[in-house]
Amino acid sequence: MSAEFDLKIHDTLADANLQLAIYTATGRLKDKRIEVTADDRLPDYQELRTQANALKKHAIDNLDHYLEEFERNVEAHGGKVVYCKDATEVSDFVLDLARRRGARLIVKSKSMTTEEVDLNERLEHHGLESVETDLGEYIIQLAHEKPYHIVAPALHKTRYDVADIFTKELHVARETVPEKLTLIARGVLREKFLKADIGISGANFLIADSGAVVLVENEGNARLTTSAPKIHIAVAGIEKVIPRAQDLAVFLKLLARSATGQLLSVYTSFLAGPRRTGEVDGPEEFYVVLLDNGRTKLLPDRSKRQSLYCIRCGACLNACPVYRKIGGHSFPWVYSGPIGAIITPQFMGVSHEPALPFASSLCGACGEVCPVKIDIPKVLLELRSDVKKSEAREGQNRIEKLAFRVFAWVMTHPRIYELAGRMAGSMAPAGDGKWIHSVPAPMSVGPMKAWLSQRDLPPSPSRSFREMWRQR
Amino acid sequence: MSRDNILHKVRTALGRSAGQAVADVPPVRLRLPEVAMEDRIALMRSRVEALAGKTARVPTMDAAREFVAAAIAGKTAVASNAPYLEECGIAGLPGVRSGIREVAELTEVCARVDIGITSADYALSDTGTLVMIASPAESRLVSLLPPAHLAVVPRERILTGLDELFTLLPDPAAQTSSMVLITGPSRTADIEQILVRGVHGPGQVTVVIVG
Amino acid sequence: MGNQVSLFVTCMVDQLFPKVGIAMADVLERLGYRVDFPEQQTCCGQPAYNSGYRAEARTVARHFLKTFQASETIVVPSGSCTAMVTHHFADLFQKEPETLALVHAMEKKVYEFATFLTEVACVEDVGARMEDVVTFHDGCHALRELGIKSAPRRLLAHVKGLELREMAPAEECCGFGGTFAVKFAELSGAMARTKIDAILGTGAHTVVSLDPSCLMQIQGALSRAGLNLRTMHLAEVLASR
Missing domain, CATH: 3.40.50 (Rossmann fold)
Incomplete structure (x- = not known):
């Protein structure tokens, strides 16, 4: 485990206020999801999950076909599709377009994909102003942080934190009431919307048969981003494509329920190309950036490619007892929680943070709530195996490897196993039937020390089961 | 260029060749429940109200005009170019700007007035949703920039839900560049999970059902 | 199905909580089952599997399959170890069709204790x-x-x-x-x-x-x-x- 990962986990666990904030917020989202997916509220929930999984599997298994169909249809409606292999190509495309159109101000609606490629930082580095307009994203942009949660980016900030950030960055009078803080943001951002030259959004879905981009949100900032400026650019991962507009009837029922416990989010925008003849408003230019940035690396493995089915609802984060303790910023990349734990190693390589797939009790809560039925625990186990293979190649972690070889040998030799058990039992401190609080210093190492740092140890029984059985 | 490179990588990883057809497309899943109109209306109203939207039901187009006239009294409003609003006489009410066909003027007016009046193309009763399809008759900004949105919907446009919408419109892109589903007032819970309405879009939504 | 059951007590019960295994045997016997304990048993291999050591897990899993091959019904005082056999052994032997057939046969014979009582013994x-x-x-x-x-x-x-x-x-x-x-x-x-x-x-x-x-x-x-x-x-x- 990297020292950084270890330290971030420790610091988050030690921060009582943060612990309460994470646990309360995720608990509320989790309870709302449970309520609206219950049998009496959504009787065909499991059927919808099965269909969503089948559709995603089909779309990913035939990804090239649907990308080309999507591209043809976007172009038929007067839009343009731009394929980008990485972060640099995305920012180069936006910068070049901005230069050609004389654009200076960009408004952005929430997009994990643009977070992934640090788009704001790249654009601002070249002198453009790029403003996040989702309230949570705006707060963390002003705080110079990364999103804490896929759907609730500022989950870790209290109203007082937000008040401090607004006072410092916007030079406004200090307010601590959430309604008033929201109004301040609305005022500042409304002006940006009306002046902006370009609007950049993400995409929740790309619809192959319509050439449409679908955006789901609650605030109206994505609608403004895609309606007010003359140019709309949607930045989407290539995995976002689904076959038909009609499939939205399945995905939309699952997405908002899983994310926030709503039946539908307040605004679902289905956008196909620039403003058409006769339409009064809407952008004059429409671009869809299709981003690879490592996604194609996930395709060859038939099992692990299911990681690309994700619709970014965040339900697995809210259900995860690990996320609920260590929060979003302990994770090594922008994607946190169980889904982050399976996609980060595949995008960045398993050695980026080899401990990440192991930071799970494998409780399975993530797989149980995933609306597209990604078997996250299964992928975690596969990644654990990949990590060990990579360590073996690099000659790392040899002692652990040896320990498991010994384990396998002992477990296939019952007499040795019994003898080893008896030896361990005779060495264990006598607890007089009581649980053991500490062991002598020479024994307090490795796993023993780690266990005892948190919990007591069971006393060793006088006889093993097999010994008792023989004497029965 | 990256296009061909990415598509090539995708095909290689999936073991597919260029132009290869797809097999076993999962069938479309749309379920159309039979729900009587009165039940649709009742559900539509309860869903909108559960989201802190307001609803009203009026018997005739004249009554719709009177309801809107009372609702906008003392305030400024902009109406979309929907023929239905014209037929109801709503577009011609005093204090209502309508007939705008130029984007700069529309933006300026919508950013200034108190209320935006539209006639939704459809409504979805099981979620309390308004369906707004951009066209010469309905712009995007009227239901977006003003702090309040008032939609006048004849009852026959009330569908059961998403499945019926996508049965009627298998491909919305065939007729519009923008279809927006509106389910309640604009909201956020980004600060301490406390619900605040009217962030960027209208904080008030009123649905007037005619008939 | 006869009334003979084999215990797989798990390594943890064997070494640390033997009374659990004895209690399980008592309950089963009280219900009229004849209980045996295949002495060759050790572990299901889950520690290695969950730690990413699949080759080692496979070795231990093979030992389990051999140990319990002759048993008609196997009862386990652990949901986790039961799931290792019924849900994960198959992953380990995807490339060995013969062993995989043994795994699938084994999946049908292994029961977690509470499930065995309610679904097989029907009590x-x-x-x-x-x-x-x-x-x-x-x-x-x-x-x-x-x-x-x-x-x-x-x-x-x-x-x-x-x-x-x-x-x-x-x-x-x-x-x-x-x-x-x-x-x-x-x-x-x-x-x-x-x-x-x-x-x-x-x-x-x-x-x-x-x-x-x-x-x-x-x-x-x-x-x-x-x-x-x-x-x-x-x-x-x-x-x-």
Whole structure:
């Protein structure tokens, strides 16, 4: 485990206020999801999950076909599709377009994909102003942080934190009431919307048969981003494509329920190309950036490619007892929680943070709530195996490897196993039937020390089961 | 260029060749429940109200005009170019700007007035949703920039839900560049999970059902 | 099906909690089963599998398959170890069709203890009596991989003198997770303490579960916190009279 990962986990666990904030917020989202997916509220929930999984599997298994169909249809409606292999190509495309159109101000609606490629930082580095307009994203942009949660980016900030950030960055009078803080943001951002030259959004879905981009949100900032400026650019991962507009009837029922416990989010925008003849408003230019940035690396493995089915609802984060303790910023990349734990190693390589797939009790809560039925625990186990293979190649972690070889040998030799058990039992401190609080210093190492740092140890029984059985 | 490179990588990883057809497309899943109109209306109203939207039901187009006239009294409003609003006489009410066909003027007016009046193309009763399809008759900004949105919907446009919408419109892109589903007032819970309405879009939504 | 059953007690019960295995055998015998204990048994291989050492897990899994090949029915006092055999052995032998066939045959013979009682023996009342207020902890693999939810509760409902109080939330992990408990000790400990808060919220005196590993985590944390609550395996409760 990297020292950084270890330290971030420790610091988050030690921060009582943060612990309460994470646990309360995720608990509320989790309870709302449970309520609206219950049998009496959504009787065909499991059927919808099965269909969503089948559709995603089909779309990913035939990804090239649907990308080309999507591209043809976007172009038929007067839009343009731009394929980008990485972060640099995305920012180069936006910068070049901005230069050609004389654009200076960009408004952005929430997009994990643009977070992934640090788009704001790249654009601002070249002198453009790029403003996040989702309230949570705006707060963390002003705080110079990364999103804490896929759907609730500022989950870790209290109203007082937000008040401090607004006072410092916007030079406004200090307010601590959430309604008033929201109004301040609305005022500042409304002006940006009306002046902006370009609007950049993400995409929740790309619809192959319509050439449409679908955006789901609650605030109206994505609608403004895609309606007010003359140019709309949607930045989407290539995995976002689904076959038909009609499939939205399945995905939309699952997405908002899983994310926030709503039946539908307040605004679902289905956008196909620039403003058409006769339409009064809407952008004059429409671009869809299709981003690879490592996604194609996930395709060859038939099992692990299911990681690309994700619709970014965040339900697995809210259900995860690990996320609920260590929060979003302990994770090594922008994607946190169980889904982050399976996609980060595949995008960045398993050695980026080899401990990440192991930071799970494998409780399975993530797989149980995933609306597209990604078997996250299964992928975690596969990644654990990949990590060990990579360590073996690099000659790392040899002692652990040896320990498991010994384990396998002992477990296939019952007499040795019994003898080893008896030896361990005779060495264990006598607890007089009581649980053991500490062991002598020479024994307090490795796993023993780690266990005892948190919990007591069971006393060793006088006889093993097999010994008792023989004497029965 | 990256296009061909990415598509090539995708095909290689999936073991597919260029132009290869797809097999076993999962069938479309749309379920159309039979729900009587009165039940649709009742559900539509309860869903909108559960989201802190307001609803009203009026018997005739004249009554719709009177309801809107009372609702906008003392305030400024902009109406979309929907023929239905014209037929109801709503577009011609005093204090209502309508007939705008130029984007700069529309933006300026919508950013200034108190209320935006539209006639939704459809409504979805099981979620309390308004369906707004951009066209010469309905712009995007009227239901977006003003702090309040008032939609006048004849009852026959009330569908059961998403499945019926996508049965009627298998491909919305065939007729519009923008279809927006509106389910309640604009909201956020980004600060301490406390619900605040009217962030960027209208904080008030009123649905007037005619008939 | 005959009335012969084989015990797979798991390495943890064998080495640390032998009374659980004895209690399970007692209950089964009381119901008229003849119980045997294949002496060659050791472990299911889950520690290696969950740690990413698939070759080592495969070796141990092969040993399990050989040990229990002749058994007609195998009963296990652990949801987690049962799930390893019924849900994960197959992953290990995808490239060995012959072994895979053995795995599929084995999957049909292995039962978690509570499931065996309610679904095979078809009993809910085993004639147990225990005067106590208890809460039940769902082991994650029993709950989510094996879908066990009502069986242990139905069995507990028939224990005379026993009152069951549900935790809120009942379904959250205790934080054990095998080597996770020591690789991420501080995090695992924090999860256990959250679990204990839920347990204390019920006012129960005893925590019951199907999984010895969860009970070790919970008892270890209870003991560390100086709390005077006890943990019991379901088999121990059902053996009480």
